[in-house]
Amino acid sequence: MRVLITGGAGYIGSHMVRMLNARGAEVIVLDSLENGFRAAISDKAKLMVGSVGDRKLLDRIFGKTRFDAVMHFAGYISVAESVQKPQVYFSNNVIAPHALLESMENHNVTNMIFSSSAAVYGNPEKVPIPEDHAKNPTNPYGLTKLCFEELLAFYDRKGTIRSISLRYFNAAGASHDGQYGEAHNPETHIIPSAIHAAQKKETFFLFGTHYNTRDGTCERDYIHVEDLCEAHIVTLDAMLNGHKTDVYNVGTGRGVTNAEVITTIRRVTGTDFRIENADPRPGDVAVLVADPDRMKREFGWEPKYSDIETIVKTAWKWHREYPYGYKF
Numbered sequence: 001m002r003v004l005i006t007g008g009a010g011y012i013g014s015h016m017v018r019m020l021n022a023r024g025a026e027v028i029v030l031d032s033l034e035n036g037f038r039a040a041i042s043d044k045a046k047l048m049v050g051s052v053g054d055r056k057l058l059d060r061i062f063g064k065t066r067f068d069a070v071m072h073f074a075g076y077i078s079v080a081e082s083v084q085k086p087q088v089y090f091s092n093n094v095i096a097p098h099a100l101l102e103s104m105e106n107h108n109v110t111n112m113i114f115s116s117s118a119a120v121y122g123n124p125e126k127v128p129i130p131e132d133h134a135k136n137p138t139n140p141y142g143l144t145k146l147c148f149e150e151l152l153a154f155y156d157r158k159g160t161i162r163s164i165s166l167r168y169f170n171a172a173g174a175s176h177d178g179q180y181g182e183a184h185n186p187e188t189h190i191i192p193s194a195i196h197a198a199q200k201k202e203t204f205f206l207f208g209t210h211y212n213t214r215d216g217t218c219e220r221d222y223i224h225v226e227d228l229c230e231a232h233i234v235t236l237d238a239m240l241n242g243h244k245t246d247v248y249n250v251g252t253g254r255g256v257t258n259a260e261v262i263t264t265i266r267r268v269t270g271t272d273f274r275i276e277n278a279d280p281r282p283g284d285v286a287v288l289v290a291d292p293d294r295m296k297r298e299f300g301w302e303p304k305y306s307d308i309e310t311i312v313k314t315a316w317k318w319h320r321e322y323p324y325g326y327k328f
Contacts, residue, residue: 001025001240002065004109006052006100007073008045009036011182012115012171012225016071018042018180019229028065030057031074039326040180053096055103062107069111069236070104072097075144078188079119082141083282093144098151105160111239112152113232116165116247118221118288120146128221128253128291131167139283149247156245164235164243169221169251169290171228173311174318181318182225183325190261191222191312195319198271206258208280213287217258221251221289224305224314234299248298251290252306261308268312 007013008029027045050057075093082089119142137143155161174181197204209216
């Protein structure tokens with residue numbers, strides 16, 4: 001099996017590369033390295049440096065290799081930045097990968113697994129959130145994910161590309177061997193940000209303390225990165241066996257508040273770092289918790305490592321070994 005992974009040098013994509021390699025798949029990574037790291041890529045995978053919007057490069061890649069599927073992880077991910085720079089997010093998350101779909105169509109590559117997001121739902125009217133919940137994104141990031149899902153539905157109606165879009169809730173944690181973890185610049189995710197504060201004895205800024213949740217802080221559904229990648233593997237297998245175009249939530253169905261995350265990090269790291277309350281970030285919603293029943297029922301998928309204690313312990317193991325990110 002041959003798979004093209006866009007964004008394969010990033011956090012989730014690089015874990016996906018290694019897990020597919022472990023199954024014997026041949027993987028080619030397409031990554032601009034704007035936010036990814038060469039050091040995160042398995043030495044069993046081939047790296048092509050470039051953009052998913054580069055049609056000449058895409059045609060060269062698809063012209064040389066026959067792929068069974070594409071896994072599309074490349075995209076900008078910061079909710080707050082998307083509010084500040086919506087045009088950048090639409091260009092990178094919708095317009096550029098549309099070239100990817102056109103090139104796939106021209107080269108008869110018919111299967112895609114898409115890295116979507118719970119941000120498509122916006123402020124939920126029902127929790128846990130089912131896949132058929134109304135889609136009302138509160139920020140440009142979520143809207144770009146929804147727009148690309150709609151593009152995929154169009155290509156399905158054309159009969160040229162089938163797809164499964166996986167709506168992640170909050171990917172977190174690191175590989176159990178402590179070799180691969182989460183690194184962004186700047187870092188905007190709560191678990192690595194709070195671990196950095198613990199390591200450096202710095203103040204951690206807690207964004208929003210008056211949400212309508214049990215302790216006033218945002219509530220999220222955390223999914224361990226290795227459980228998330230396993231969800232990609234089972235849906236890829238199904239797609240290669242003829243599964244129809246569809247969308248699925250990938251989460252646990254359990255919410256953890258920001259305050260509870262910080263308490264866990266303090267306990268695991270043994271560090272009582274200072275917390276300072278700050279204004280909510282633009283575009284953040286109070287609660288995002290998945291209803292993952294369809295994913296579990298249809299694919300037999302179950303998260304194994306997604307309790308918050310295990311997530312934080314694996315993240316802490318990686319950050320202790322790589323306090324400044326990947327070594328080069």
